[in-house]
Amino acid sequence: MKQSTSLVSSEAAICLDGVSKTFQLDNGDEIAALHDINLQLSEGEFVAILGPSGCGKSTVLRLISGLDTATSGTIGIEGALPRELAQAHRLGVAFQDHALLPWLTIAQNIALPFHVAGRKVDHAYIADLVALVGLTGFETARPSQLSGGMRQRASIARSLVLDPDVLLLDEPFGALDAVTRRHMNVELQRIWGARTLTTLLVTHSVEEALFLADRIIVMTGRPGQILREVPVPFARPRDPDVMRTPEFHALVDDLTQALDPDTSAGGAG
Secondary structure, three states, X not given: OOOOOOOOOOOOOEEEEXXXXXXXXXXXXXXXXXXXXXXXXXXXXXXXXXXXXXXXXXXXXXXXXXXXXXXXXXXXXXXXXXXHHHHOOOEEEEEOOOOOOOOOOHHHHHHHHHHHOOOOOOHHHHHHHHHHOOOOOOOXXXXXXXXXXXXXXXXXXXXXXXXXXXXXXXXXXXXXXXXXXXXXXXXXXXXXXXXXXXXXXXXXXHHHHHHHOOEEEEEOOOOEOEEEEEEOOOOOOOOHHHHHOHHHHHHHHHHHHHHOOOOOOOOOO
C-alpha cells in the first residue's frame, strides 16, 4: 500500500502517523524496516533519533525527505507531502558523506542548490553562510584541501543555502574523530541557534543527541518502532561543560541502556 495523500496534521512541522516501511529483496523476501511510527515535530524543534544499527533511523529520514515512500501510514510536512517540499527546495539535507563535488570550490559547492533550483545565485548570501559556518578565507579552496570537519561545515552551509523550512541531518559527523566531532557539535549548535530551523538528526552518538536536541526518540531494533521519547532538560545555549555534569552522564547511561538489545523491546537490528 502506498503512502496516502491525505495528511494527518497541518499544525505540526513534521507529522508521521502510523508509518511503516517494508522492503522487497531481489529473491522476493520482504524485510520490515519500520512499523507503526507515530511522531510529531513542532516548528523550530530539534529532535534526535537514536537506535541500534539497522533499526530504520535513516529510513525515517529518507521518507521525510521524499527520497522514498512509506508502505503504509501518512507523512506531512507543514501540511504538505514530502515530495512537494522537496520539489519546492524547502528541505535541507546533510548526510555523513559530505557529497561535495571535488572539481568545484567550496563557494561553488555551496551555490550548487541555486543552479539545481534554477534560481539566480545570491553571492552575498553565500558569503554570509560561509562566515556562519566558519569557512571565511576558504571560499576558493577545493574539498580535498580541507579537513573532514571543514568539509562537513560546507555541506551544512549548502543544506541551508535555499533557506529551507526543515533541516534533515543523517549522521553528519559520523566519519569524524571524537575530538573533531565534539567541536562540530558545538559549531552545529551555534549555527542552529542562529536559524532555529525545525531539525531532525539521526545519530549513533548518545552524547551528541543529548547536547544538540530538545527531545530524543529512541527506536527499537528492526522493525524499528519508537521505544521511548526523552525530553532533554538542559537550557539553551548549551556550554560544552554541560557534558561533564552528573545529570548529563546519568542520561547518557539511561539512554545507552535503552539501546542495549537485551533491554530494548525489538532487539538488535
